[in-house]
Amino acid sequence: MNMEDQVPASQTPTQFQPIEGQITPEQLAELKARAREMAIQQTIAQQAAFAQQQPSVVYVRRNLTVAELILVLLLSCGIVTGIQWSWSTLSNLLPKIEVRVR
Numbered sequence: 001m002n003m004e005d006q007v008p009a010s011q012t013p014t015q016f017q018p019i020e021g022q023i024t025p026e027q028l029a030e031l032k033a034r035a036r037e038m039a040i041q042q043t044i045a046q047q048a049a050f051a052q053q054q055p056s057v058v059y060v061r062r063n064l065t066v067a068e069l070i071l072v073l074l075l076s077c078g079i080v081t082g083i084q085w086s087w088s089t090l091s092n093l094l095p096k097i098e099v100r101v102r
Helices: 025-053 066-096
Strands: none
């Protein structure tokens, strides 16, 4: 090869002439398209597998047990009794408080 046949590194050739063992632009475009399709298929497969792995939540309605009923009854009675006791204590105590102005 003489110096006239070589292309300097700073310049790009106007016409692409593939050298044996190099990939042509058409082959590169085909490889990119194939890689894109494979990536899409893998993503779809992963999403489908992930959707199958998620457990389904099932709500079951059940009746209260005897212990839970007793607890609810005791709590409600305690709350009502506490409110009544507080009200009576405050209503007896407040009239006995005398406010003096100097």
